Amino acid sequence: MARRITYQLAINEALDQEMARDETVIVMGEDVVGGTGASGEMDAWGGVLGVTKGLYAKYGDRIMDSPISESALVGAAVGAAATGMRPVCELMFIDFLGVCFDQIYNQAAKFRYMFGGKAETPVVIRTMYGAGFRAAAQHSQCLYNIFTHVPGLKVVMPSSPYDAKGLLIQAIRDNDPVIFCEHKALYAMEGDVPEESYTIPFGEANIVREGSDVTIVALGRMVIQAGKAAAALAKEGISCEIVDPRTTSPFDEDTVLESVENTGRLVIVDESNPRCSMATDISSLVAQKGFSSLKAPIQMVTAPHSPVPFSGALEDLYIPSPAKIEAAVRLVANY
Amino acid sequence: MARRITYQLAINEALDQEMARDETVIVMGEDVVGGTGASGEMDAWGGVLGVTKGLYAKYGDRIMDSPISESALVGAAVGAAATGMRPVCELMFIDFLGVCFDQIYNQAAKFRYMFGGKAETPVVIRTMYGAGFRAAAQHSQCLYNIFTHVPGLKVVMPSSPYDAKGLLIQAIRDNDPVIFCEHKALYAMEGDVPEESYTIPFGEANIVREGSDVTIVALGRMVIQAGKAAAALAKEGISCEIVDPRTTSPFDEDTVLESVENTGRLVIVDESNPRCSMATDISSLVAQKGFSSLKAPIQMVTAPHSPVPFSGALEDLYIPSPAKIEAAVRLVANY
Amino acid sequence: MSIDLSVEDLLDAYRTMKTIREFEERVHVEFAKGGIPGFVHLYAGEEASATGVCMNLRETDYIASNHRGHGHCIAKGVEVDGMMAEIYGKRSGTCHGKGGSMHIADLDVGMMGANGIVGGGPPLVCGAGLTAKMKGNGGVALAFFGDGASNQGTTFESLNLATVWKLPVVFVAENNGYAEATAASWSVSCEDISTRAQGFGMPGVTVDGHDFFAVHKATKEAVERARNGGGPTLIECKLDRFFGHFEGDNQNYRAKDEVKDIRENKDCIKRFSKTLLSDTAITTDDLAAIDKEVQALIDNATAKAIADQEPGAADLLTDVYIKY
Amino acid sequence: MSIDLSVEDLLDAYRTMKTIREFEERVHVEFAKGGIPGFVHLYAGEEASATGVCMNLRETDYIASNHRGHGHCIAKGVEVDGMMAEIYGKRSGTCHGKGGSMHIADLDVGMMGANGIVGGGPPLVCGAGLTAKMKGNGGVALAFFGDGASNQGTTFESLNLATVWKLPVVFVAENNGYAEATAASWSVSCEDISTRAQGFGMPGVTVDGHDFFAVHKATKEAVERARNGGGPTLIECKLDRFFGHFEGDNQNYRAKDEVKDIRENKDCIKRFSKTLLSDTAITTDDLAAIDKEVQALIDNATAKAIADQEPGAADLLTDVYIKY
Numbered sequence A, B: 001m002a003r004r005i006t007y008q009l010a011i012n013e014a015l016d017q018e019m020a021r022d023e024t025v026i027v028m029g030e031d032v033v034g035g036t037g038a039s040g041e042m043d044a045w046g047g048v049l050g051v052t053k054g055l056y057a058k059y060g061d062r063i064m065d066s067p068i069s070e071s072a073l074v075g076a077a078v079g080a081a082a083t084g085m086r087p088v089c090e091l092m093f094i095d096f097l098g099v100c101f102d103q104i105y106n107q108a109a110k111f112r113y114m115f116g117g118k119a120e121t122p123v124v125i126r127t128m129y130g131a132g133f134r135a136a137a138q139h140s141q142c143l144y145n146i147f148t149h150v151p152g153l154k155v156v157m158p159s160s161p162y163d164a165k166g167l168l169i170q171a172i173r174d175n176d177p178v179i180f181c182e183h184k185a186l187y188a189m190e191g192d193v194p195e196e197s198y199t200i201p202f203g204e205a206n207i208v209r210e211g212s213d214v215t216i217v218a219l220g221r222m223v224i225q226a227g228k229a230a231a232a233l234a235k236e237g238i239s240c241e242i243v244d245p246r247t248t249s250p251f252d253e254d255t256v257l258e259s260v261e262n263t264g265r266l267v268i269v270d271e272s273n274p275r276c277s278m279a280t281d282i283s284s285l286v287a288q289k290g291f292s293s294l295k296a297p298i299q300m301v302t303a304p305h306s307p308v309p310f311s312g313a314l315e316d317l318y319i320p321s322p323a324k325i326e327a328a329v330r331l332v333a334n335y
Numbered sequence C, D: 001m002s003i004d005l006s007v008e009d010l011l012d013a014y015r016t017m018k019t020i021r022e023f024e025e026r027v028h029v030e031f032a033k034g035g036i037p038g039f040v041h042l043y044a045g046e047e048a049s050a051t052g053v054c055m056n057l058r059e060t061d062y063i064a065s066n067h068r069g070h071g072h073c074i075a076k077g078v079e080v081d082g083m084m085a086e087i088y089g090k091r092s093g094t095c096h097g098k099g100g101s102m103h104i105a106d107l108d109v110g111m112m113g114a115n116g117i118v119g120g121g122p123p124l125v126c127g128a129g130l131t132a133k134m135k136g137n138g139g140v141a142l143a144f145f146g147d148g149a150s151n152q153g154t155t156f157e158s159l160n161l162a163t164v165w166k167l168p169v170v171f172v173a174e175n176n177g178y179a180e181a182t183a184a185s186w187s188v189s190c191e192d193i194s195t196r197a198q199g200f201g202m203p204g205v206t207v208d209g210h211d212f213f214a215v216h217k218a219t220k221e222a223v224e225r226a227r228n229g230g231g232p233t234l235i236e237c238k239l240d241r242f243f244g245h246f247e248g249d250n251q252n253y254r255a256k257d258e259v260k261d262i263r264e265n266k267d268c269i270k271r272f273s274k275t276l277l278s279d280t281a282i283t284t285d286d287l288a289a290i291d292k293e294v295q296a297l298i299d300n301a302t303a304k305a306i307a308d309q310e311p312g313a314a315d316l317l318t319d320v321y322i323k324y
């Protein structure tokens, strides 16, 4: 039975259902409970933006706050995963990966390979990314490219409440380390979400909108921006197909290549900085394996090569807008 | 006056000459002196592979060892740079960025922008990268893609002793943070290097070999591998042009695009893992801006999407080989 | 109490504390009105710390701050007009609107930046201390960080490095009892943060951070030691914040009347004024004059900030690099 | 001395120490011959630590190790044949040749891995300790790390977290006086690493790491405390390494006769044997029999490792993911 709930609630529900299903699922992070040791209420925050709210009341010590020690926190999640638990660890903002990255890419990601298959590390790292909150350069980054670069990590970027729930349940049941990237500007987005538990397999792109003239591959929140652009372009008679990869690693090459085979034209929309990014990754895939289908140069719509500015006026210019996507689509459509 | 010296000595000489020239240039890192506080000789190591050997005798306290505390070490270099020094900080292996990355990408790289131009951070981070030493998954990575992704950082990858010296001197004089990536398998490489001080500007690619049939863009040690492949291919009548970008950020787009305009064919050789990498970055550049020149799909020759294996047999299969480069070139040449 | 500060210094201290307080109270009000974007962390209640500490520093000394940085900025001499405009994201802001509340910096007055990364500052002051040491200019560098940051690896490493390199550095842990919604009494594994100094071979002291004089004295000793080559010190100031972790925080992790009690009984400015009036020649008129002055300063800064222009497209890509 | 271990246990301890020693001496010789690739860090000289510690652990308890991990592996029960083959990068290696000396792991016997990252292990044992705590199985997790690693932020954070979360964890700092070529007396900012325990609200103790019995006793107490819900402990073992930091290190940062003196006067196995012979019923014949057995074990492991096949192309891309 589906109801309309928010992206944020969808995530909360996924955690709740998995914790109920499997005792080894535990949740940890800074203020994921909130109020630990303090004079007021416990479960005061349920995460800095309230995503884990209410889990403490149901699961008690299976959800735990952490000191501000991300290396120890993430490392503990990784170590617990390697020894029999299924931790879901919150790294509050993806921007903080710099104080704990080693435990992710040198430890969790490499255990299985380095140890010749002698370890499984079913850890999920939930983290918020993206601009739009006027949160400035150290709280607005994308950085999922960095995780995608690393062999051994799976990287998930839900763009809707439905995907958020299904992909998170999948992530928790997956036996490899998963980085689960939540766009903070999507938390309030509503959508149809089944009450029951369900999974969405990794590596299966979602064709969000069918179309015949131009393929738009968009990631995370950019799927929404692309949708707006496509709606406007439809009025001009340009038919866009929007492909949402849903996971950047594994990546569904086939769906993207097939779509480009049909349209011959590709625009990639990626909120992150443009160098060595998902935008370049998808470009290179198509330049290599879809070369003969291409009727126009590939266009990338990305943030510029700069930190995220604080000022709202600047930040709005920074984030790829529907208008910029439309311009890019027109360019390839009229090539 | 040029003499033949090693890549390693070229780096040492650049440091030496810059320390002699400018009092604010200081060097810091783990065992860059070696023997600090110990019962035997000082300057016992001069870096784990001896690159900074002898500088202590000349410059005393201007070169200093560090406890194993990379965040504090790198952060100290960044803080010293922001307050008037020109530190050259050694991050022994690039693989260790995970324990200090925040100070690099959230601090050094962003100061200037976040502070509205109110800071300069002329820090150089020298670091060893690359496979071939049987050093396994945590001491053999490339990871320069990650730095290249970050706005505010410059990234340098010398492929010869001549470039190593000129680029390092440039890096030290540059007023932005620079990541200077030394391939450990190149340290013993010899080449002509002028005794006097000289700089090589950033963002100017080097055409290592001229050719007309296929453009090979190769990075760091892969320039050597590409050279071997090109020599073999020349015997088959395939003429390769080898472009060495020398710096990945800034990146010399023009030279690459011009070369591809002439050849119509592109092979990129990048030792790093293939996702969201320099290989995809260069692919996407050409797919976007050089589309009309392309006569064949772009080929990437990279490491596979896996950690670096320990076994020599596996590591040799892991590293892009001249044979693999040749195969890729033949593929595009015969397309 | 015997006070070894001049009347002028004491009035300056009062002016600084009051400026911070009024600045923060105003930002609180303006934020609630919806005019201020982003995450904003207010320093109100902790003024004795920034002020008592920074009075011991020269303009050429450096501080690194954290997300709760307005007080540190003001105490170190950053212009209030620029700060307010920055918080509004305006062009005349200290950072031309690119930084915002969490990234105010002004290297010209020795302010190395607020910081959005908990534990980001301590490594940086090791560097500033190193610069002073290498240049032999008698400079000192000082890091402000919270109880939460006292658990961050970067902070511990900096304590160790500062001792090993004998740096002229002072570490000031502002323990306001909370890191976001988490109690310090729970997250810090020892009674006093200053206890940790011992494991890092430096003196450690805990002071009442509501007491300007206690803070001033402890810092004076530490700064002198640092200037004289005696190495680093760890000072813990125990204090309280008046507002939530950030603006918008409903603070339900705090006991019902906790803030009310703090405002009534632990207000560092009330306490400081009382001492000034009872133990020095300073009069209520003197203080009232400053209050008025400060009020005007903040009113003016706010009005200007609101009226100022936002940056525009031409500013988006400047200052990423000096030269690319 | 009053010894509260059975003869069987003591002989087991001797066998373990001897196995580590012979293993390392052999790797040293074989490395010099050129047969062993990569970076290799030998544990010889430190055997009393790994052995005295691990005798207190069950197979289901976990340890995390570091780059100098062979001794920890052997003491925790990893098969010597597989280890030797791994160090040669062969297919029959513990990790099928993909890990090498710095990455030997065997989760089945509670060995969470050697580690190429200094300070990589302590966070991981917090996780293993958490698993034990959540499962309520009385398990304990223990991290070995060096004096160098004792300055890494990850280590400090783990000490704090273990106390805050009341984890059944033991931290064993093996202080061999050096981190690479740098003296611990310089890089560690306090006299004893165990001093740092205080700042993390846990008991800390320094023992003579050459003394099997001292190590055993301290660990026994710590492990019992952990198993009984008493939280973490920090143990520092002061000891010495016989070889260089890694194979190929000329050790010119050490005083001329330092190693010779250590081998002669501070050999933990000599010391242990002496005690066994003087204070127990164990005879030289008993020990000689074990020596012979160990010799054969190592000879055999080495011969097999050399003879074994290298992995091949089919192995390059397996085990990156469980399922992709």
Ligand SMILES: Cc1ncc(C[n+]2csc(CCOP(=O)(O)OP(=O)(O)O)c2C)c(N)n1
Binding pocket: A030, A068, A070, A092, A096, A099, C041, C067, C068, C116, C117, C118, C119, C145, C146, C147, C148, C149, C150, C176, C178, C179, C180, C245
């Ligand atoms: C590395 C990192 N982790 C987490 C956060 C989120 N965060 C911002 S402030 C804060 C609490 C800081 O507490 P404390 O250091 O005591 O400073 P206070 O806010 O009490 O002044 C947290 C967890 C962050 N900004 N950076």
Ligand SMILES: Cc1ncc(C[n+]2csc(CCOP(=O)(O)OP(=O)(O)O)c2C)c(N)n1
Binding pocket: B030, B068, B070, B092, B096, B099, D041, D067, D068, D116, D117, D118, D119, D145, D146, D147, D148, D149, D150, D176, D178, D179, D180, D245
């Ligand atoms: C994060 C990190 N920094 C630096 C190194 C390089 N390195 C390897 S071992 C070592 C010294 C470690 O010293 P210690 O912890 O005392 O262990 P020991 O070698 O003495 O057993 C260093 C600096 C590393 N592997 N990882």
Ligand SMILES: [Mg+2]
Binding pocket: C146, C147, C148, C174, C175, C176, C177, C178, C179, C180
């Ligand atoms: Mg606090």
Ligand SMILES: [Mg+2]
Binding pocket: D146, D147, D148, D174, D175, D176, D177, D178, D179, D180
């Ligand atoms: Mg050591």
